[in-house]
Amino acid sequence: MQDWIVSIPWWGYLLFALLIWALADILQKKHAIKHNFPIVGHFRYLIESIGPELRQYIVANNREELPFNRRQRSWIYASSKKENNYQGFGTDQDMSSAGYVLIKPSMLPRRLPDSHPHSIQNNDHPLHYTLPGAKIIGLHHKRSRPYRPKSVINVGAMSYGSLSANAVAALNRGAAKFGCYHNTGEGGLSPYHKLGADVVFNIGTSYFGVRDAQGNLDLQKLVQLTRQNPNVRMLELKLSQGAKPGKGGVLPASKITPEIAEIRQVPMGQDIVSRPYHTAFSNIPQMVELIEEMAEKTGLPVGIKSAVGKLDLWEELARTMVETGKGPDFIAIDGGEGGTGAAPPSFADHVSLPFVYAFANVYKIFQRYHLTEKITFIASGKLGLPDKAVMAFAMGADLINVAREAMMSIGCIQAQICHTNRCPVGVATNNKWLVSGLDPALKSERFYNFVKTFNKELIEITHAAGYEHPCQFTMDDVDLSMGDNNLTQSLHLSHGYEKDKVPFDSMQALFSCNHLGGEPSAPKKPA
Structure with a gap:
């Protein structure tokens, strides 16, 4: 031997x-990475560990990568892993560069009583990291099941199919633990959206999951879906998305499994190409009537999601809402910076306005028609970082949808091959081997940690500015660097409007309401 x-x-x-x-x-x-690529996967972590030094001296600095630079991604990764996400020795950004966001702190930060859940003495309070929405969605139009989101930071639209089953499950479980809602994306309601979180059911141009044999909207199926799934709290009619407005989505045949085909009610073995337009309506009055019909039959708040370009139909929508008293309960504005959907470079790079211009243009229209108090504005487009979220709240956003940043919190490394079915970390692929490397239980904790840290820093910035809730930010609280002569301008001056004041009493009043995420009732008075 x-x-x-x-x-x-x-x-x-x-x-x-x-x-x-x-x-x-x-x-x-x-x-x-190590599971899917044993042994060689270790080199990824080795190279990453010396990445800042390599970029600094050979390739690029921490702020040059796009869509998300290394500093941004490092903050997300560290936050999701409960690691040190601080930065030492000051900022490495050029604070005078054009478009740089400068948040103005108050000389005297907000001081909270020791009994307040957000007080630094109450780190273990169950509501310490909670920021409920300031508005009840659907209350103005008297929907039978209005909804106040339990969190102002939520999971944006990403379909099962575009993301793997394990990725969707991880996000839903993490969202359920924290209190976020989870937008399904246009790919339909999957079993992985039913793991505890509130759900926004996204209805795209192909009506996946609620379509008839010809691919048109079947309202009876929609009603049945909402009745069978009480966790569905809102309906979102998707007109377009930032990555490819005016172009339908594409799910390659290689990413379609029998389960996805069943959920979407489509055949196997061929690319799924969504229409760029809806067949259930063709103009603004018809769209408003469909919104009212869906709301009436389901009892749920109904809103629209869109990228922004020409403004004439937005004007018509606002005018129709004033004339009829009908219309969407919420409007989700998607920035043209692109998102989780793959698109031709010409669309991703040039079609539709980036978030700051898109949101400002639409908000000003509804402000002119005195509708801002009656609508909840949802913002998306690279806003999954506290400073960007503050800017959006200052401009008039009521809620933030986070998509790519949520993907990064569960392991996305910005490989930018989501559309190839070869995502190396199992987030944006349906390859069984690659998906098996993503543990939903572990990654759900990662997303929970990320959104918890996000809310913590958002609360701290809010207090530093002298406020209690981010809905109180005004456009004079945020300056943008103009890039010339080191001058800055407030959002108020640069975009030409001041957002309307959001009705808000106190956080204590929100916490005392027994309808967070549920039905409305009279708020209890603070003790």
């Missing part, structure tokens, strides 16, 4: 050691 062992060449021991190493990588669930 000993002679046999001695006769084994040195490379035999090496192969055996590599085999054990590979098995250990495959069996672990903590790192998808």
